[in-house]
Amino acid sequence: MHMSDGLLNAPTSLLFVAVAVAGVGVALAKARGDLDDRTAPMAGLVAAFVFAAQMLNFPVLPGVSGHLLGGALAAILVGPWVGALCVTIVLVVQSLFFADGGVTALGANVTNMALVGTAVGYLTAVALRRLATRNKGGLAAVAFVSALVNTVLASFGFVLEYAIGGQGGVAFGTVAAAVLGVHVLIGIGEGLITAATVTAVAAARPDLVYLLRGVPQKLELRA
Amino acid sequence: MKRFFLGFAVVSLLLAGAVSYFADPNPDGLDHVTEQHGIAEHARDHPLAGWPLADYAVAGDDRFTGLAGILGVVLTLAVAGGLFRLLRKRPDGRTAGNTAGSTDVKTDLG
Numbered sequence: 001m002h003m004s005d006g007l008l009n010a011p012t013s014l015l016f017v018a019v020a021v022a023g024v025g026v027a028l029a030k031a032r033g034d035l036d037d038r039t040a041p042m043a044g045l046v047a048a049f050v051f052a053a054q055m056l057n058f059p060v061l062p063g064v065s066g067h068l069l070g071g072a073l074a075a076i077l078v079g080p081w082v083g084a085l086c087v088t089i090v091l092v093v094q095s096l097f098f099a100d101g102g103v104t105a106l107g108a109n110v111t112n113m114a115l116v117g118t119a120v121g122y123l124t125a126v127a128l129r130r131l132a133t134r135n136k137g138g139l140a141a142v143a144f145v146s147a148l149v150n151t152v153l154a155s156f157g158f159v160l161e162y163a164i165g166g167q168g169g170v171a172f173g174t175v176a177a178a179v180l181g182v183h184v185l186i187g188i189g190e191g192l193i194t195a196a197t198v199t200a201v202a203a204a205r206p207d208l209v210y211l212l213r214g215v216p217q218k219l220e221l222r223a
Numbered sequence: 224m225k226r227f228f229l230g231f232a233v234v235s236l237l238l239a240g241a242v243s244y245f246a247d248p249n250p251d252g253l254d255h256v257t258e259q260h261g262i263a264e265h266a267r268d269h270p271l272a273g274w275p276l277a278d279y280a281v282a283g284d285d286r287f288t289g290l291a292g293i294l295g296v297v298l299t300l301a302v303a304g305g306l307f308r309l310l311r312k313r314p315d316g317r318t319a320g321n322t323a324g325s326t327d328v329k330t331d332l333g
Binding site: 001002003004005007028031032033035036037039040041042043044045046050051052053055056058059063064065066067082085086089090092093094096097098102103158162166167170174175178179185201204205 | 227228230232234235236238239242243245246247248249250251252253255256259260261262263265266267271272274276277278279288291292294295296297298299300302303304307308310312313
């Protein structure tokens, strides 16, 4: 879901560079409270995992693929602030080392995938936390739904940015229907990958799942 | 703890280094929509489009996608691991470098 340069006009690209810088700045300040000797290496590994998983495009329609965005996954495992930083780092590495996603578009891409996706994914997971802490199936369901919401709303970020200053003059409704429609399908894939990953981590190391912090380890999540 | 972190790293390396060869080469949802509606015509080439690692290849040869993927995972781990290590709370600032956790990070950054 990486925008190339040129799809948005220059003022809109700049506006979202500012939004991204502000959002990442807040995340940097807040992340400190969630990082210690145990969670810092975990967070680095989550970023590396999101990079790897984003390479794995899966088919969603004939001729159309999708890939994990990772915001909900990262937020459930390492919290929203650190999670937003994980996805931001992935997007920066992809753009500056692999020419994947534009450079002037980096602000919009970070806004959509690292900020919006992570925030709504985390808020969804927190709203459903009671279900997530019940058992493994509950955790999988919450991870799935959070990731689906993350994908769809991150794609809606593009729709809004395009409405503000997109090139080509395609009508809002047309872009919204096309983008949201395909991202519901991609979100199902995102949900399955997120549920599988989160439950695997919870089975091995429930103490490293941010969403389960403070839950007594009576949970029989261990395999 | 170390075993789990090592396992997690190995999974990421395998996904990027091997499973990536089976990724669907079709455009993703956003690229598909922008191509269908003529929006993509406005896209400019990436300033690094000619750079050897562009599009997860090595010098344009996508037989080396796995190698590009492994480089990406290591680079992401180094940047993220380094940043998070700098940001982390240290229960004992002066001697944080001697704790087991810090040793883990150093190993990860290899």
